[in-house]
Amino acid sequence: MSTPSVSFEFFPPKSLEGSFRLWDCVNTLAPLDPTFVSVTYGAGGTTRKLTHEAVGTIHRTSGLNVAAHLTCVNATKAETLEIAESYAQEGVHEIVALRGDAPKGEATFTPHPDGFANSVDLIAALAETGKFTIRVGAYPEKHPEAADQAADIAFLKRKIDAGAASAITQFFFEADTFFRFRDACVKAGIDAPIIPGILPIENWNGTQKFTASCGTHIPQVILDGFAHATRDGTTDLLATAIATELCDDLIQGGVEHLHFYTLNRPELTRDVCHALGMTPKVRLQNVA
Template sequence: MLDDNLRASRQTAHDRPDLQISFEFFPPKTDVMEEKFWDTVHRLAPLKPRFVSVTYGAGGSTRERTLRMVRRIKAETGVDAAAHLTCVGASRAEVDDVVRGYREAGINRIVAVRGDPPEGVGKPFVPHPEGYRNAIELVEGIRRIGDFDISVSAYPERHPQSPDWNNEIDNLKRKIDAGATRALTQMFFSNSDYLRYLDRARAAGITAPIVPGIQPIHSFRQIASFAARCGTAIPGWLAERFDGLDNDPETHALVAAAVAAEQVTELVDEGVTEFHIYTHNRSPLALALGRILGRRHEVAAVDAA
């Protein structure tokens, strides 16, 4: 017979009904991309995520599209939707107007991030002369306007511009103390990085949920390139798994599914009950993770006659 510890370690995510998932999308830029976007949204909505979020382009470049997508998601699927908001390239008055627009549209969830400059990830951030200087001030500003559910960012491997871990964790604490509801982490591929980050945060008195951001690897080359720009490490074992698969999409997809499944099941075994999945507007791997986490599509019964 299995002993209790071994039996517990083999407990599946499906056996734990309290698991929560959310999905992240970005606003499509073309009609073809928009068609794919809505196909993905409608395929993932039946998994009943806690919410889905739509990102906000650098300098507010997708402000109107983000609001349009969020409103339509909520209207068509019934899934709660969150709009991203940054403080890049806009005055406080302009940002506050966007927040009021979200409120008037019935959007009560916001993902508040400082944001990257239009030049791209890793470039120096320069606040607008009349704008919010950072995510802490942004959260405070949102809270002054309304009772929003606010998510902020967290960095298990430390933000590239953060000088040390004390500063990193203090910045997270100040965002939570300013009124944030939860933190959503940057992608990571070593679960130990997330677990150490969680320990640091709890030791600092942060009790808000810190939800791991899971990045399914749709294209290893693209994800590795983005990881290099945002300071996320690609472990050697992960690179080896995808080595030589650039021109073998079927095997690439199978390996990607296995990697993502390993990551989330290990975190479930560590007691994690919430996951935020970066979809890149694609559904297959996100659907697979939803199933692994115990979510099922509602399938209509087939008439045997």
């Protein structure tokens, strides 16, 4: 069994303490030689400037291949494409193209009057430039706003047909959830790679709130396990074991790439990668 390639998602810092945490995260995980690392946008595009700064800094100082998140929220088409062009000029040629969440306080996404109506339009415009490898989001348990999974997969196919090279899934907790989704995508004619998104559970209370908002199912065995682990003070051990077992099942099922949502807390992700047999590599820093 071959060792999979990996990628990591970070979010941009909002404070000095957050900056130190981000750089610690980058330095901790860079030796695992990720294929790429991505940097998120906040809801409603609230961290647009911070994302741009973090992407540029990581790209210049770490030598890592950085993918910048880009959304349709609260920006005109011209403004969005200007941001993309600035990335290209900095040497960043990977973008995770998303519709984006509605701004805080708004129930649903409303396009900017002069903006992209949805992620398909954004992907098509980015693809037309010929400057980017484009990745998109996918939902193995259905996007909360989709009518059903068939409609969700049909929309994913539109994103791939518009120019996306691969899709990264929302996190999930059972390998069969991913395998069923992957098979359904193939049946729908999607031939681009579908990369599973893995969330090592760093914060149990926060994870439960997030799963409620995005529709991710938590198996009863995990609910019971964390009830015991919280009492015993062994939540990190349990989280590492759960994520490692999930990743191992995915690898056994033919998955060749794993994408980790780090929440800028690198230790659990590092421990899972080590448990899967990934060894740190010496990296040469880009000091140019």
